[in-house]
Amino acid sequence: MKSEQKPQDIEQTLISRLRDKGYKLTPQRREIIRILARDESHPGAMDILREVRKILPRISMSTVYYTLDMLKKEGFIKELEFYDTENRYDINVSDHxxxxxxxxxxxxxxxxxxxxxxxxxxxxxxxxxxxxxxxxxxxxxxxxxxxxx
Amino acid sequence: MKSEQKPQDIEQTLISRLRDKGYKLTPQRREIIRILARDESHPGAMDILREVRKILPRISMSTVYYTLDMLKKEGFIKELEFYDTENRYDINVSDHxxxxxxxxxxxxxxxxxxxxxxxxxxxxxxxxxxxxxxxxxxxxxxxxxxxxx
DNA sequence: TTCATAATCGGAATGATTCCTACTTATAGG
DNA sequence: CCTATAAGTAGGAATCATTCCGATTATGAA
CATH class of the missing domain: 3.30.1490.190 (Ferric-uptake regulator, C-terminal dimerisarion domain)
Structure with missing residues (x-):
């Protein structure tokens, strides 16, 4: 049921893959990735914002969406839409x-x-x-x- | 692949089921149901509005949503959400x-x-x-x- | 250290959906 | 056939997640 890898490994893999692709590794991105790797509840953008703000109180919603978009385009996360709630993000991109x-x-x-x-x-x-x-x-x-x- | 019943039958069944449940059969509702029964492309609310307006030019978006909501609550249609487009409505409520x-x-x-x-x-x-x-x-x-x- | 440019921020814009209120009409019962 | 009334409709305002925009900031390469 759970991911095969540990959160820390997922996180590190993702970060180095982004670095290889030439993305800048800002504190905001690192934090968003850290949360995605650890949070198994498939958080929404607002959940992520709230969580990141505990560490980086001035991060904006735009940045969260911008980063999620980038991760989505690169195929590192999946975006899910539901009937009566906001989109949720899933770091498990394998078919399940x-x-x-x-x-x-x-x-x-x-x-x-x-x-x-x-x-x-x-x-x-x-x-x-x-x-x-x-x-x-x-x-x-x-x-x-x-x-x- | 296609529904087992003819559009006309689906339409008539739906109408009589609504009548039995005490719903009023307005021209707006009849027309929306007619379209849902015939349109196999899973139309969105706006598609339905456009289509109904060919017959009833003054129908409002509110009415379309109100009717779709009612049909949904009664379990006559399914609502589907997608990644980059509006909700779509499906008269095939069986699992597929x-x-x-x-x-x-x-x-x-x-x-x-x-x-x-x-x-x-x-x-x-x-x-x-x-x-x-x-x-x-x-x-x-x-x-x-x-x-x- | 400098620089180019990608990333961030804040807020405005968007667009589908929901909500609100007043008006209209389908139906049931007389 | 008429009427009453509750349900339905219209139109527009409100909502809310998401996208877009312009100005500012900071990463990472040279």
Whole structure:
């Protein structure tokens, strides 16, 4: 369920990959990356802003969006949109299913071989899948436990 | 791939179900439903407004949203959100995969037994899936053909 | 240390959606 | 057929996440 790598490793890999690509490593970026690597709840832009401001109180929302955009374009994070809440960002870019709890809002990853459909889709329809987005909305174990069953 | 029923049947079923539930059948509603039943491209609210205005030029955006909301709450349509475009509405409420063409923007339905993951998710994580959203983003047959391969 | 330019900041603009209020109309019952 | 009334509609204002813009700042290469 969890990422294979430790947060620190993810963070370091990302930073050196950005350096290689010629991006400037500002304190703002380092902090945003640190949070993305550690926060497993798939934070939104505002969550990230709040969190970064604990360290860098003057960071602006523009910078958060600018950085998220850059990371997205480089394929380091995934952006997810939902029905009734802001976009969320996921550092796990491998194909997986997101389990979205409709009670507490937490999103967890479910790794699995999710490629089984891909082939039959292409064979039957001619549509060529490039990327996917699979989600289940429901009640997580935690929330189910709390309300009896 | 296509719905099992004819557009006219879907339309009539929906209308009589609304009547049974005590909803008023205004011309605006009839027209919105007519479009949803016939338009297989999963139109957005603005598409629907434009289309309805050909018949009812004075219909407002509020009415479109109000009606879509009502249909959504009653479970007659599904609302879909995407990365870079407005919400889209789907009269196919059964579980299926949406194939989103990133070239032309068309969305088609892929019916299939998409419940295979549901059980293992619950077994392995304790998360109880209620509804799902599976999407592939890629190139549809039409667009692939146009560009050589 | 200097410099070019990418990154940051703050605020304004955007655009889909929601909300609000007054007006209109579909339906049920007389 | 008429009327009452609650539901529906229109139009515009408000909201809010996101994008855009111009001015300022600071990273990293020379």
């Amino acid at each position: 299913i997101n389990l979205v709890c409709t009670t507490c809002g937490k999103i967890t990853d479910f790794m699995s071989d999710v490629h089984s459909f891909s082939e039959s889709v292409e064979k039957e329809t001619g549509f060529r899948p490039a990327r996917m987005r699979f989600e289940y909305y429901g009640i997580c174990r935690n929330c189910a436990g709390r309300n009896g069953r | 995969i949406n194939l989103v063409c990133t070239t032309c923007g068309k969305i088609t339905d892929f019916m299939s037994d998409v419940h295979s993951f549901s059980e293992s998710v619950e077994k392995e994580t304790g998360f109880r899936p209620a509804r799902m959203r599976f999407e592939y983003y890629g190139i549809c047959r039409n667009c692939a053909g146009r560009n050589g391969r």
